[in-house]
Amino acid sequence: ATPTALLVGTGRGAQLGILIKGPEVLESTRKVDTVVLDKTGTVTTGRMTLLAMHTAHGTDEAEVLRLAGALEHASEHPVARAVADGALEKLGSLPVPEDFANVPGLGVQGIVDGHAVLVGRERLLADWAMELPGELRLRKDAAESAGRTVIAVAWDGEARAVLEVADAVKDTSREAVTRLRGLGLTPILLTGDNRAVAGSVAREVGIDPGQVIAEVLPQDKVDVVKRLQAKGRSVAMVGDGVNDAAALAQADLGLAMGTGTDAAIEAGDLTLVRGDLRAAADAIRLARRTLGTIR
Numbered sequence: 001a002t003p004t005a006l007l008v009g010t011g012r013g014a015q016l017g018i019l020i021k022g023p024e025v026l027e028s029t030r031k032v033d034t035v036v037l038d039k040t041g042t043v044t045t046g047r048m049t050l051l052a053m054h055t056a057h058g059t060d061e062a063e064v065l066r067l068a069g070a071l072e073h074a075s076e077h078p079v080a081r082a083v084a085d086g087a088l089e090k091l092g093s094l095p096v097p098e099d100f101a102n103v104p105g106l107g108v109q110g111i112v113d114g115h116a117v118l119v120g121r122e123r124l125l126a127d128w129a130m131e132l133p134g135e136l137r138l139r140k141d142a143a144e145s146a147g148r149t150v151i152a153v154a155w156d157g158e159a160r161a162v163l164e165v166a167d168a169v170k171d172t173s174r175e176a177v178t179r180l181r182g183l184g185l186t187p188i189l190l191t192g193d194n195r196a197v198a199g200s201v202a203r204e205v206g207i208d209p210g211q212v213i214a215e216v217l218p219q220d221k222v223d224v225v226k227r228l229q230a231k232g233r234s235v236a237m238v239g240d241g242v243n244d245a246a247a248l249a250q251a252d253l254g255l256a257m258g259t260g261t262d263a264a265i266e267a268g269d270l271t272l273v274r275g276d277l278r279a280a281a282d283a284i285r286l287a288r289r290t291l292g293t294i295r
């Protein structure tokens with residue numbers, strides 16, 4: 001590969017909104033045959049909104065919003081933003097938690113107004129030996145079948161409510177998946193979110209139901225990439241979150257959304273400046289073409 005040709009390739013990349021860490025990155029695209037796509041913030045906008053709430057018998061809705069909103073206000077997760085914004089909109093202000101901890105891939109926990117509060121996946125509640133009452137479980141299942149992300153709210157040892165949040169698939173994602181396929185790549189959707197939501201997003205953008213890997217904890221995303229590589233695949237990974245950084249670094253080609261976190265951008269080989277997934281296809285096509293001209 002002549003350095004001049006590679007630099008022409010990187011210059012064209014900048015025009016397309018693709019920042020390339022170094023000319024050597026282009027080499028990695030040659031064999032890539034699989035593209036792993038993070039869901040939240042990569043395929044979807046990552047801007048979630050609180051759509052509905054269901055409370056257990058005798059639980060006050062405003063109390064759910066106050067306690068859950070207060071905790072989530074301290075987190076930067078897209079789900080947390082949706083809950084905090086929804087709560088602030090209804091209540092005007094929120095208490096400051098006395099204690100707060102982020103539980104990656106599961107939710108948040110802490111103390112608000114003297115109550116021990118959990119907000120997150122059902123699995124987080126299970127870790128504290130709590131389960132959803134039957135009425136809330138039915139609500140959760142129905143909402144998830146409809147493609148919504150459902151999180152639970154518990155305090156003082158009891159599950160009290162479920163919240164429905166959702167974000168939208170970016171309007172460019174479907175075309176991006178078609179283009180990636182056109183380059184001969186197999187797209188795989190990878191997410192910490194639940195299977196039903198993941199399946200519904202996959203359907204919307206045209207990813208095979210068999211190529212959906214859901215309910216993966218942040219620290220396990222990198223293992224998914226390793227497993228694919230162990231099977232002989234050459235893997236491109238596209239992600240935006242702190243939870244994607246290790247997988248981006250492990251991948252043969254890491255593509256970070258420029259709209260995402262610094263951790264992802266630092267871990268990636270390429271940055272898609274505008275956060276448009278179509279640029280992932282542009283990047284791979286450009287790299288192949290650049291290499292093609294110099295072979």
Ligand code: ADP
Pocket residue numbers: 038039040041072075077079080104105106107108119120121149150151190191192193194216217218241243
């Ligand atoms: P993704 O892989 O799609 O980017 P994450 O791994 O960040 O998603 O999160 C997985 C799931 O964990 C979310 O869909 C949500 O159900 C739950 N979760 C994570 N953080 C929070 C939070 N702060 N509050 C509530 N739920 C959360």
Ligand code: MG
Pocket residue numbers: 038039040041042239240241244
């Ligand atoms: Mg993400």
